[in-house]
Amino acid sequence: MSQLxxxxxxxxxxxxxxxxxxxxxxxxxxxxxxxxxxxxxxxLRDITIANIFFExxxxxxxxFELAEKRLSADVVNxxxxxxxxxxxxxxxxxxxxxxxxxxxxxxxxxxxxxxxHFLSRNIKANIVNAGDGTHEHPTQALLDAFSIREKxxxxxxxxxxxxxxxxxxxxxxxxxxxxxxLGAEVMVCGPVTLLPKHIASLGVKVEYDVKKALQWCDVxxxxxxxxxxxxxxYFPSLREYSxxxxxxxxxxxxxxxxxxxxxxxxxxRGVELNSDxxxxxxxxxxxxxxxxVAVRMAxxxxxxxxx
Ligand code: CP
Numbered sequence: 525m526s527q528l529x530x531x532x533x534x535x536x537x538x539x540x541x542x543x544x545x546x547x548x549x550x551x552x553x554x555x556x557x558x559x560x561x562x563x564x565x566x567x568l569r570d571i572t573i574a575n576i577f578f579e580x581x582x583x584x585x586x587x588f589e590l591a592e593k594r595l596s597a598d599v600v601n602x603x604x605x606x607x608x609x610x611x612x613x614x615x616x617x618x619x620x621x622x623x624x625x626x627x628x629x630x631x632x633x634x635x636x637x638x639x640x641h642f643l644s645r646n647i648k649a650n651i652v653n654a655g656d657g658t659h660e661h662p663t664q665a666l667l668d669a670f671s672i673r674e675k676x677x678x679x680x681x682x683x684x685x686x687x688x689x690x691x692x693x694x695x696x697x698x699x700x701x702x703x704x705x706l707g708a709e710v711m712v713c714g715p716v717t718l719l720p721k722h723i724a725s726l727g728v729k730v731e732y733d734v735k736k737a738l739q740w741c742d743v744x745x746x747x748x749x750x751x752x753x754x755x756x757x758y759f760p761s762l763r764e765y766s767x768x769x770x771x772x773x774x775x776x777x778x779x780x781x782x783x784x785x786x787x788x789x790x791x792x793r794g795v796e797l798n799s800d801x802x803x804x805x806x807x808x809x810x811x812x813x814x815x816x817v818a819v820r821m822a823x824x825x826x827x828x829x830x831x
Pocket of ligand 1: 580661664788790
């Protein structure tokens, strides 16, 4: 049986190119299972998984839950907004109480960068980081790269522009690590105020002109403006952001090639992406969501193998 080099998935920074390819090969098999009339396999029949979400989520939460159920795991869900966290219970007490009910794996989303690492040092279960603040979102990067590989045949040698609010994005950092490990060239593009000051030290190209970024790339991964994480004004208005950095169909038609459009969701339609692009033949956004289930099945299955 294939295994990963780690017993937790905390970030793409911590895993190897071999790990990523093992996830992809396993996800290929699970994608085939998901296209069968009976979409369920008994692989995690004796495993109990807790999905603990301290931040809102649609795609990641549902995708993990579906992945776990397709693998026949027992699943419990925890949402901080309806829990005793509201009465002041700490993260470690919350998780230890859940674990004392004999839980094997924890999938956690938290607003604090490093929360998943903290948990992995303090509890025995396998931890999967489902997004920790502005730090990493490893399964999003894996499903993004898997979707590029599916669409273009390979990730190596491809030019990927990550466009938008890079400063507040965990998707951007995980994508940079993942794409570079797989041999892609990466560019980040956005207003200077939404690009981290030393981002070039990660080995990415930096561009401030979205039209030049689109002309350069094979794939544009467009990110959401994360207003909920912005304590100050990084640009004058959403209208102005859309005017200078929003992507519309006319911009794609002016390119001398076809490019692939991605977005991790949720989309601010009419801000970073117009509907005439998001819903066009260029977009693989819903394929990303579909692939998320197979990729998360692969991650859970492989981590269960190193318990
Ligand atoms: N892509 C993503 O993480 O979406 P959710 O916040 O809905 O999970």
